[in-house]
Amino acid sequence: MLRRPDFLWVYAVVFIAFLYGPVLLMPLFSVNDGNFATFPLKGFTLRHYSSMATNTSMLLALQNSLKIAVIVSLLSTALAIPAALAITRFRLPGAAPIVSFMMLPLVIPSIVMGVALLVIILKFLGIQLSLWTVAAGHILICLPYCMSVLMSRLEGFDPSLEEASRDLGCNAWQTFVRVTLPLAMPGVISSLLMGFIISFDEFVIAFFLTGTENTLPVYLYSQLRFPNRLPGTLALGSLILIVSAVLVVLAEIIRKRGVPSGNPGDL
Amino acid sequence: MTDAPIIAMSGLVKRFGTLTVLHDITFDIERGEFFSLLGPSGCGKTTLLRILAGIEQPSEGTLLIDGQPMAGVPANRRPTNMVFQSYAIFPHLNVEENIGYGLRNMALSKSEAAARVAEALTLVKLEGLGKRNAHQLSGGQRQRVALARALVCRPKVLLLDEPLSALDKKLREEMQLELRALQRTVGITFVFVTHDQEEALTLSDRIAVMDKGHVLQIDSPRGLYERPESRTVAEFIGSMNLFSGRVTQVDPGGMAEIDGPAGRFRGIARPGLAPGDAAVAAIRPERIRILRAAPADGINAVAAALQASSYLGDRSLHVLVGTATGQQITVQSGPAADDTPEGGAAGLWLGWGAEAGLILPG
Amino acid sequence: MAFASVPARAGSQRDPAILRRRMAGFGLLSPALLLMVLMLALPVMALILMSFWTQDGFELDRTFTLENYRQLVATTDEPTIWFGIPFPFAYPVPAILMLKSLAMSLVATVAVIAVAYPMAYFMAFRITRHKALWIILITIPFWTSYLLRVFSWKIVLGFNGAINSGLKSLGLIEEPLEFLLYNPTAVVITLAHAWVAFAILPIYVSLEKIDRTLLEAASDLGDSRLKRFFRITLPLSAPGTIAASLLVFIPTVGDYVTPALVGGPGGTMIGSLVQDLFLKQNNAPLGAAVSIVMMLIIATLVSLFLWAIGYRKLRSRRA
Ligand SMILES: Nc1ncnc2c1ncn2[C@@H]1O[C@H](COP(=O)(O)OP(=O)(O)OP(=O)(O)O)[C@@H](O)[C@H]1O
Ligand SMILES: [Mg+2]
Numbered sequence: 001m002l003r004r005p006d007f008l009w010v011y012a013v014v015f016i017a018f019l020y021g022p023v024l025l026m027p028l029f030s031v032n033d034g035n036f037a038t039f040p041l042k043g044f045t046l047r048h049y050s051s052m053a054t055n056t057s058m059l060l061a062l063q064n065s066l067k068i069a070v071i072v073s074l075l076s077t078a079l080a081i082p083a084a085l086a087i088t089r090f091r092l093p094g095a096a097p098i099v100s101f102m103m104l105p106l107v108i109p110s111i112v113m114g115v116a117l118l119v120i121i122l123k124f125l126g127i128q129l130s131l132w133t134v135a136a137g138h139i140l141i142c143l144p145y146c147m148s149v150l151m152s153r154l155e156g157f158d159p160s161l162e163e164a165s166r167d168l169g170c171n172a173w174q175t176f177v178r179v180t181l182p183l184a185m186p187g188v189i190s191s192l193l194m195g196f197i198i199s200f201d202e203f204v205i206a207f208f209l210t211g212t213e214n215t216l217p218v219y220l221y222s223q224l225r226f227p228n229r230l231p232g233t234l235a236l237g238s239l240i241l242i243v244s245a246v247l248v249v250l251a252e253i254i255r256k257r258g259v260p261s262g263n264p265g266d267l
Numbered sequence: 268m269t270d271a272p273i274i275a276m277s278g279l280v281k282r283f284g285t286l287t288v289l290h291d292i293t294f295d296i297e298r299g300e301f302f303s304l305l306g307p308s309g310c311g312k313t314t315l316l317r318i319l320a321g322i323e324q325p326s327e328g329t330l331l332i333d334g335q336p337m338a339g340v341p342a343n344r345r346p347t348n349m350v351f352q353s354y355a356i357f358p359h360l361n362v363e364e365n366i367g368y369g370l371r372n373m374a375l376s377k378s379e380a381a382a383r384v385a386e387a388l389t390l391v392k393l394e395g396l397g398k399r400n401a402h403q404l405s406g407g408q409r410q411r412v413a414l415a416r417a418l419v420c421r422p423k424v425l426l427l428d429e430p431l432s433a434l435d436k437k438l439r440e441e442m443q444l445e446l447r448a449l450q451r452t453v454g455i456t457f458v459f460v461t462h463d464q465e466e467a468l469t470l471s472d473r474i475a476v477m478d479k480g481h482v483l484q485i486d487s488p489r490g491l492y493e494r495p496e497s498r499t500v501a502e503f504i505g506s507m508n509l510f511s512g513r514v515t516q517v518d519p520g521g522m523a524e525i526d527g528p529a530g531r532f533r534g535i536a537r538p539g540l541a542p543g544d545a546a547v548a549a550i551r552p553e554r555i556r557i558l559r560a561a562p563a564d565g566i567n568a569v570a571a572a573l574q575a576s577s578y579l580g581d582r583s584l585h586v587l588v589g590t591a592t593g594q595q596i597t598v599q600s601g602p603a604a605d606d607t608p609e610g611g612a613a614g615l616w617l618g619w620g621a622e623a624g625l626i627l628p629g
Numbered sequence: 630m631a632f633a634s635v636p637a638r639a640g641s642q643r644d645p646a647i648l649r650r651r652m653a654g655f656g657l658l659s660p661a662l663l664l665m666v667l668m669l670a671l672p673v674m675a676l677i678l679m680s681f682w683t684q685d686g687f688e689l690d691r692t693f694t695l696e697n698y699r700q701l702v703a704t705t706d707e708p709t710i711w712f713g714i715p716f717p718f719a720y721p722v723p724a725i726l727m728l729k730s731l732a733m734s735l736v737a738t739v740a741v742i743a744v745a746y747p748m749a750y751f752m753a754f755r756i757t758r759h760k761a762l763w764i765i766l767i768t769i770p771f772w773t774s775y776l777l778r779v780f781s782w783k784i785v786l787g788f789n790g791a792i793n794s795g796l797k798s799l800g801l802i803e804e805p806l807e808f809l810l811y812n813p814t815a816v817v818i819t820l821a822h823a824w825v826a827f828a829i830l831p832i833y834v835s836l837e838k839i840d841r842t843l844l845e846a847a848s849d850l851g852d853s854r855l856k857r858f859f860r861i862t863l864p865l866s867a868p869g870t871i872a873a874s875l876l877v878f879i880p881t882v883g884d885y886v887t888p889a890l891v892g893g894p895g896g897t898m899i900g901s902l903v904q905d906l907f908l909k910q911n912n913a914p915l916g917a918a919v920s921i922v923m924m925l926i927i928a929t930l931v932s933l934f935l936w937a938i939g940y941r942k943l944r945s946r947r948a
Contacts, residue, residue: 008755009755011751012748012752012755015744019822020770022822023770025781026781026784036794037787037790038790038791038794039794040794079661080661083661086655086656089654092655101665101669102661104669106876107880108879111885111904112673113669115913117668119672119676120672123679124675140664140668140669143665197772201774204886220776221776240777241774247772249769252761
């Protein structure tokens with residue numbers, strides 16, 4: 001069939017332009033030799049990037065964010081794997097309401113989770129705010145994503161593969177290590193990457209739960225108010241965008257690889 | 268009403284990319300016929316039906332329905348309705364809403380539409396199930412809903428794509444009878460797709476046998492069974508014993524003779540055969556007689572040994588092995604016992620009259 | 630042992646093998662579930678408890694009182710008029726901001742669905758090759774920093790932003806257009822842009838699941854393409870569309886990043902007030918009460934919406 005450029009094609013192209021256009025202005029202006037994000041463009045420069053190397057508070061924030069993101073991604077994936085297995089492989093009574101409960105952070109406004117955690121941490125537990133409290137909050141919002149990635153992966157392949165392994169004499173743990181985990185590996189890796197991206201980019205909860213130390217988005221937010229720091233902000237924002245985009249593409253490609261999944265929800 | 272055919276196809280070709288699925292389809296379907304498209308899986312039956320419905324466009328050729336050219340006429344403006352292989356019952360609508368779906372596109376008053384839906388429900392024996400949801404129906408009921416939904420629009424042609432294939436054997440046989448009776452009642456032309464030859468023979472006025480995108484033969488069930496024009500059709504319809512050889516003689520009276528490893532055979536010839544052509548002698552199992560001694564003229568005679576017999580009540584089936592070629596030959600005998608070979612299983616002869624066999628190009 | 634192979638329904642509850650399997654299943658589930666309880670259920674309860682306390686300067690008064698809620702609904706004889714709507718409250722700010730947030734979120738959600746639906750339709754029905762590529766293309770913005778996506782609109786709409794400087798350098802305007810940024814419209818546009826990628830996927834999945842022969846059947850029964858869309862495609866994709874609209878509406882009501890960055894004084898929302906009460910005015914109990922009321926209102930509206938839809942479906946079945 002011939003693919004005619006029709007209304008929907010035009011729409012799709014305009015839509016993609018709308019989706020990416022504003023965001024792509026950031027890297028565009030970040031290499032512009034000027035101090036404002038304005039047209040006409042003045043000339044190409046990388047000085048906004050090179051000056052980041054000497055910005056110690058930013059580097060510190062970056063370090064904090066990386067630490068938190070790695071811990072959060074590991075912990076939430078580690079928690080999500082057994083939970084996803086339990087939901088998809090053991091016909092548990094009450095599994096549906098439990099899953100709905102665990103997916104709640106997807107719909108509760110982050111600010112409510114932020115203040116609720118703030119209240120319990122400060123007023124009830126009396127714990128000092130720190131990077132650890134940020135990490136705890138991030139695990140909460142990453143867990144539903146990690147679980148849905150893993151659940152759709154586990155639903156996508158035939159459970160009789162595992163039964164076959166049991167039949168061939170493997171015990172439950174050997175079956176998990178030799179059959180389930182390798183088959184679910186694309187899901188595991190993309191869960192790790194997603195946990196990392198979500199935590200690395202998260203702002204609202206970090207803003208409420210961080211103590212004296214900044215994460216990168218919190219640092220970025222504090223810079224947004226100063227127009228004279230705009231070029232540096234643009235450079236930093238561009239870097240974050242590029243790194244996130246690369247990780248997302250990686251996560252998606254890995255998730256599609258391996259045993260094809262027959263699950264229509266598994267995008 | 269005129270006598271012109273309701274559907275006239277001429278030179279229809281359908282290609283998907285480089286794959287040609289239908290080759291030069293040219294034939295007519297008469298008004299009020301129960302017409303079947305019969306052929307193995309993947310031969311293009313569904314594709315042809317979808318072209319008639321307007322869901323698919325032919326790559327070449329013309330199609331007339333009721334005398335009107337159908338080029339550029341979309342499915343929704345054709346006087347045809349379809350019963351889909353998967354039934355395509357709308358899951359968000361109940362039985363009545365499904366059946367009344369097409370009526371909303373006609374200029375009908377509410378009460379008129381309701382009356383027609385009720386009538387259709389009765390016609391397919393679903394009275395009282397109008398408020399059921401689609402997912403509460405059994406396979407047979409879904410099939411009836413699909414049928415009623417198409418019939419209620421009173422199309423000039425009803426297209427049915429293997430509507431019975433999803434049903435179990437008993438229900439299928441019941442539905443075959445109902446479908447045939449229904450077609451007589453409503454008098455609409457039915458174009459019925461199936462890959463089950465028995466079903467096609469039971470139901471149809473005429474059958475088009477298709478293979479690999481070609482129409483091989485169009486005939487009545489009796490015509491197809493008794494006068495297949497090609498080896499493929501002969502093998503596809505019923506069971507047939509074939510003996511290959513070369514034509515030695517063609518009589519002006521329409522008879523021909525071939526000579527092959529299994530012997531000499533004489534039968535009614537397909538026109539166009541000439542001496543020296545490769546050909547097969549085709550004979551139905553029920554036309555063969557089992558003999559104790561060789562027939563005198565040595566024509567249509569095969570020496571064979573009995574391998575197995577099975578008694579089926581109204582008839583018996585015997586499998587024999589030809590002595591000369593080792594090929595299997597099926598013979599069917601009636602309930603009378605005198606046909607059944609007794610005594611030795613070896614040293615038997617098979618024979619039949621020249622009028623019973625066919626000589627086909629092979 | 631003859632009975633062992635027959636799975637008896639009543640007996641299965643007490644079958645030790647099944648019980649053991651269930652125990653194992655819950656064992657695997659428990660760490661994640663426990664964490665969710667500790668970090669979601671308990672904090673929300675703490676928040677509820679906090680809303681019954683009061684803040685007195687730097688002191689937290691832990692006696693149980695409805696004072697915060699009373700403050701939110703206390704009436705006065707001189708109603709504050711906002712856009713012609715009288716708010717008869719002594720402290721009208723939360724009520725006004727709540728209504729405003731709901732309205733802005735609603736507009737943003739409607740805009741998101743209106744923009745996302747054709748795109749999802751395009752992906753489900755028009756794309757035959759490189760489907761995965763398009764899905765990734767849609768997914769990337771969704772996973773990249775929300776903060777940056779919002780900030781990018783500040784660059785687009787700002788006084789010294791891309792539109793103004795672009796129009797100026799083209800000679801189309803003399804002075805920058807000030808009405809672009811720092812108003813509710815800017816917030817709605819930004820919200821819609823930030824969330825649109827989120828809405829496409831659920832709609833896309835529900836469209837992708839529609840059996841194509843249903844569409845062929847509808848055409849066969851006389852529907853034009855447009856009619857078929859409204860009678861088959863739209864109703865069958867309704868679950869995904871409803872899910873998408875809720876996934877956008879609920880979180881955006883409480884958003885405060887967007888109003889803070891592009892809203893200006895006129896574009897504040899209820900989330901801005903919560904943030905303000907907690908971090909600036911140091912009145913956590915009142916902030917807690919506002920959050921709770923906000924959640925309750927959202928939950929009520931969503932339930933009403935779902936009930937109305939279910940109800941309408943039921944009614945159309947009967948008609
Ligand atoms: N949309 C399409 N694109 C490419 N090839 C197609 C398409 N539709 C059908 N075909 C091919 O056309 C050929 C005929 O298909 P069709 O569905 O008409 O067969 P059929 O006779 O109905 O078979 P069955 O009995 O299995 O239903 C098949 O080889 C099929 O693969
Ligand atoms: Mg077919």
